[in-house]
Amino acid sequence: MANVSIRDVHKRYDDFHAVKGVSLEIKDHEFLVLVGPSGCGKTTTLRMVAGLESITEGQILIGETVVNDLPPMDRDIAMVFQNYALYPHMSVFDNMAFGLKMRKFAKDEIAKRVKEAADILGIQDHLHRKPRQLSGGQRQRVALGRAIVRNPQVFLFDEPLSNLDAKLRVQMRVEIKKLHQRLSTTSIYVTHDQVEAMTLGDRVVVMKDGLIQQVGEPLELYNNPANKYVAGFIGSPAMNFANVTIREKDGVLAAENEVMHIAVPDALKARLAPYNGKPATLGIRPEDLHMAGDADPAGLTFEAVVEVAEQLGSEVILDLAVGADSMVASVEPTVRVKSQQKVRLGLNAKGLRFFDAATEKAI
Amino acid sequence: MIEGGAWRRWVYFRIPLALFLIFLLFPFYWMIITTFRPDNELYIAWQRPTYKPFWTWSPTLDHIKFLFRETAFTTWLWNTMFIALCSTLISLFCGVLAGYALSRLNFPFAGGLGTAIFITYLVPQTLLFIPLSEIIRNYKLGDTPWALILTYPTFLIPFCTWLMMGYFKAIPKELEECARIDGASRWKAMMYIIIPVAIPGILSAGIFAFTLSWNEFIYALVFLSSPQQKTVPVGVVSELIRGDVFFWGALMAGALLGSIPVAIAYSFFVEHYVSGLTGSVKG
Numbered sequence: 001m002a003n004v005s006i007r008d009v010h011k012r013y014d015d016f017h018a019v020k021g022v023s024l025e026i027k028d029h030e031f032l033v034l035v036g037p038s039g040c041g042k043t044t045t046l047r048m049v050a051g052l053e054s055i056t057e058g059q060i061l062i063g064e065t066v067v068n069d070l071p072p073m074d075r076d077i078a079m080v081f082q083n084y085a086l087y088p089h090m091s092v093f094d095n096m097a098f099g100l101k102m103r104k105f106a107k108d109e110i111a112k113r114v115k116e117a118a119d120i121l122g123i124q125d126h127l128h129r130k131p132r133q134l135s136g137g138q139r140q141r142v143a144l145g146r147a148i149v150r151n152p153q154v155f156l157f158d159e160p161l162s163n164l165d166a167k168l169r170v171q172m173r174v175e176i177k178k179l180h181q182r183l184s185t186t187s188i189y190v191t192h193d194q195v196e197a198m199t200l201g202d203r204v205v206v207m208k209d210g211l212i213q214q215v216g217e218p219l220e221l222y223n224n225p226a227n228k229y230v231a232g233f234i235g236s237p238a239m240n241f242a243n244v245t246i247r248e249k250d251g252v253l254a255a256e257n258e259v260m261h262i263a264v265p266d267a268l269k270a271r272l273a274p275y276n277g278k279p280a281t282l283g284i285r286p287e288d289l290h291m292a293g294d295a296d297p298a299g300l301t302f303e304a305v306v307e308v309a310e311q312l313g314s315e316v317i318l319d320l321a322v323g324a325d326s327m328v329a330s331v332e333p334t335v336r337v338k339s340q341q342k343v344r345l346g347l348n349a350k351g352l353r354f355f356d357a358a359t360e361k362a363i
Numbered sequence: 364m365i366e367g368g369a370w371r372r373w374v375y376f377r378i379p380l381a382l383f384l385i386f387l388l389f390p391f392y393w394m395i396i397t398t399f400r401p402d403n404e405l406y407i408a409w410q411r412p413t414y415k416p417f418w419t420w421s422p423t424l425d426h427i428k429f430l431f432r433e434t435a436f437t438t439w440l441w442n443t444m445f446i447a448l449c450s451t452l453i454s455l456f457c458g459v460l461a462g463y464a465l466s467r468l469n470f471p472f473a474g475g476l477g478t479a480i481f482i483t484y485l486v487p488q489t490l491l492f493i494p495l496s497e498i499i500r501n502y503k504l505g506d507t508p509w510a511l512i513l514t515y516p517t518f519l520i521p522f523c524t525w526l527m528m529g530y531f532k533a534i535p536k537e538l539e540e541c542a543r544i545d546g547a548s549r550w551k552a553m554m555y556i557i558i559p560v561a562i563p564g565i566l567s568a569g570i571f572a573f574t575l576s577w578n579e580f581i582y583a584l585v586f587l588s589s590p591q592q593k594t595v596p597v598g599v600v601s602e603l604i605r606g607d608v609f610f611w612g613a614l615m616a617g618a619l620l621g622s623i624p625v626a627i628a629y630s631f632f633v634e635h636y637v638s639g640l641t642g643s644v645k646g
Contacts, residue, residue: 052543072544073544073546082537098547103546
């Protein structure tokens with residue numbers, strides 16, 4: 001096992017700057033998730049750690065060794081690919097044994113290790129089958145098995161669950177988590193799915209356009225997003241945003257637009273005071289909205305028109321028109337509203353976030 | 364499948380298919396019937412009432428006996444086999460390596476080199492044999508099998524390279540990357556993973572190359588002169604047409620026996636061959 005240091009790493013293709021100075025310290029035994037939209041540089045970063053892409057600038061260390069110029073085989077890593085990359089002409093056993101054979105392990109040691117891995121993953125009955133005879137989930141298990149038999153210093157996962165259907169994905173997600181709890185091998189996991197990132201990661205790295213937006217534990221990203229992008233990316237349904245202007249009137253600081261007039265909670269006053277008279281972006285998560293009742297102070301409610309109400313059983317998702325903006329609210333399952341109905345929504349003061357209109361950074 | 368009434372299946376599927384089959388197979392039928400037809404039936408005027416072009420009631424093996432006894436047909440068969448096998452093996456070896464390099468190794472001008480190789484395939488053999496015959500003469504290879512074994516790759520290697528390039532591109536690159544992470548060098552990843560996965564493509568390239576060299580005519584005609592060195596296509600044509608005398612029976616027997624090895628090769632590998640041409644790699 002080892003820690004991984006990525007130090008100001010850049011990747012440039014001919015005229016494309018894919019990774020623009022990424023620095024990360026991945027601690028021993030840690031499970032780090034890189035998440036972001038396609039083209040954000042997360043896979044490129046992972047492939048540079050694997051040695052499948054050259055590093056244009058910067059350094060990557062595994063343990064104490066600078067691996068910039070080491071070929072993949074000498075980095076003592078294992079990688080799980082999105083399309084499984086199982087060797088189609090080999091049996092499951094041979095697929096899992098390949099890495100050990102290449103490293104000249106003794107035959108009985110290979111058999112022992114493959115059997116152990118197969119037992120952990122529940123594929124011991126399929127060892128003599130060919131990959132094409134397996135289901136998607138079984139193939140993914142074989143790919144995982146091939147990674148764990150070698151007992152490498154670092155596991156790399158490149159969107160390993162993207163090819164599975166939704167139900168299997170949830171199941172395999174849990175298995176990967178269990179596997180990590182059992183082996184606690186340092187892992188770097190790339191995904192575009194924020195739910196996977198939140199559930200799997202000890203820490204999560206949100207990337208966009210080749211830059212790290214924020215690094216932190218899942219709840220930290222959820223509760224204290226560093227900027228508007230992270231706020232919108234983490235959480236489902238996504239956070240609502242509204243353009244507002246901060247104004248002080250009669251000693252009360254408020255965020256206003258045509259339809260909203262929200263009194264700024266005390267906790268945020270000091271930070272928002274310099275924005276008096278300036279534009280800002282208000283952010284509120286769907287789960288921090290509710291149908292307003294008598295108890296809600298007037299300064300924390302606003303009017304909206306229901307466009308669609310989606311009954312999910314455990315909650316109702318309301319798609320709302322708030323002036324020219326649209327918002328999503330997640331409200332109690334007992335709420336009964338019709339399309340085009342006017343409703344009054346209250347917001348949870350603790351859930352309010354403000355972002356600089358120009359830099360999009362959290363205020 | 365064609366939907367609708369039975370007549371639709373006949374009109375749009377079975378009858379066109381039957382016509383197509385007749386069109387394709389008739390030359391073979393003609394070859395077979397002529398091979399076994401006695402001379403006195405072959406050389407009669409077509410106006411005679413006894414003339415039955417599509418069948419014979421007195422089949423004979425005379426033409427085949429003539430072919431084996433009076434000509435060097437067995438030698439020609441052996442020559443053709445030897446030359447086709449050697450040139451196919453050389454071309455496959457070069458084609459597989461070149462195809463792999465052009466599709467997988469990102470070296471400068473890889474794209475341009477691939478196109479250049481393809482262009483050499485477009486140079487017609489009817490032009491290329493002129494400079495080649497000069498080279499063959501300088502190296503004193505004329506009238507030996509090596510004249511063909513070394514010149515057939517001029518069109519077989521570009522052909523194999525292009526076929527293999529396409530096939531290698533269809534193999535997910537993750538397979539190789541995974542092998543390299545698993546501890547294989549680039550060479551081992553190619554030997555243990557990529558080549559075994561590419562076997563259908565290699566087989567179809569091989570069958571094609573074998574057929575091309577088996578049937579090749581112009582180089583064989585130009586570079587070989589003595590009857591003992593000739594290949595089947597050239598031997599049959601040059602030894603069984605004497606001036607304006609055509610030994611039709613023996614000619615057709617030679618053509619028939621000459622096409623059997625190719626037919627066997629095709630039918631033996633047909634499944635691999637089809638998946639090789641359609642480039643399917645099952646995961």
